[in-house]
Amino acid sequence: MPKITFIEHNGTAHTVEAVAGQSVMRGAVDNNVPGIDADCGGECACATCHVYVDPAWQAKVGGRSETEETMLSFAAGTEDNSRLSCQITMTDALDGLVVRMPAGQH
């Protein structure tokens, strides 16, 4: 099972085993990682699973869809490496992925 490391805004790291084929957001929510609210449950319809993808992983993770781009444009502290974690599907190729969380989800 591919691993993901979530780093909270205060620096606390959580490494979890994710399920290939499921989203990065699921990896956080199903393992009770704090800092991912995921209000819409993975519909790309809010922006409360916002993460910053570690620059080393950005190319492998890929870019945003148009809808995701719009939702992220309303979030706080959006950066070039911002993604909605419900829109990143885990694969074995992403084993070891590192993402950081913003100060709060909005």
Add this chain to the structure above:
Amino acid sequence: MNHVSMDTVRAARERAWNTPLAELVVADPQLFQDNAHWPFFERLRKEDPVHFCRESEFGPYWSITKYKDIMAVDTNHKVFSSLSTLGGISIRDQRADFPLPMFIAMDPPRHDEQRKVVSPIVAPGNLAILEHTIRERAQTIIDGLPRGEEFDWVDRVSIELTTQMLATLFDFPFHDRRKLTRWSDVTTTIAGPGGLVETEEQRQTELRECAAYFMNLWNERVNAPPRGDLVSMLAHGESTRNMTPQEFLGNLLLLIVGGNDTTRNSLTGGLYAFSQFPEQYQKLRANHDLLDSAIPEIIRWQTPLAHMRRTAMADAVVGGKQIKAGDKVIMWYVSGNRDEDMIENPNELVIDRARPRQHLSFGFGVHRCVGNRLAEMQLKIVWEEILKRDLDIEVLAEPDRVLSTFIKGYTKMPVRIRS
């Protein structure tokens, strides 16, 4: 006092299940004031979840009653428009003779540009700065409440607190703060004899006073360096500083109503819900950490805005039904939040649900409530302060409810704090 008797509830249940589906009208303000709308939605979710109503005081409209169908409409803003000129965002069409353009009733890209101007004030970073002020004000209000005697929770707590909060966000003259409450109520009320405003003309006169008052604040702030309050943000924001007076008024009213009614009614709704489910309150008293899930659960249970409306811009299929371009489409959040297929025991308040944040009260997609985190923070602070003092608050009678299919709220709720 408008007490809802058991007979009213029983009669509503009978009517809900015995009326032919084709004649069922759920968009009836009286049903909501009587708290008798529930069985109507129960039936629609079960027998005709995407339901066409041919005739109502609001004209023909579609009812979307299931969670997933509502999500599908809410996230499809390219087909389902919020545009004020098509009717806007509530079942009552926006009046053409007194247009109030506001970003909630715009579509992208204009909506997106204006929303981004106000969004930072309610983002987590700014909320952390506001928290201290909100808590102090909540403490003062709670400590000033009478002990051992009856008072109106809506007026003394819900209205007072949300009004103070609004005054803080706008940096509005504090002594005049109840004007904000008045303008909020005037915006959403139905004009008519004996009502809050008697005529549409009266409404427009009062709202022009609101515009004039804020225009003074605007002039004062547009000539001063940018500050963190909403008026200053609008006056200096690139996409908002050239708004027309009507657009300025529209967006102000959006922020006033958005920041006022909803939180107000969730504050009353929370206390009312705990009076209906006292064992949940005992659970919370025993473990204050449950507040993090109790707050979104209260917001789901209350659903302070019963619906949002869209207008179809193209033919579309929702829940197997053919919706035509031009049709009025009502997303009944109040029903989706009681959808048994998505939420277990949806009629009950359960403060430790596994996924309490998955509710429709804030909407989803580009129009999702911009102030949702502020609302949650306000509610959380109030309940923290109540729990700290371990106040025993008794609801003395059924609350009086708002006559509206849009604002799902309370006008009065007598309570007593046991001394």
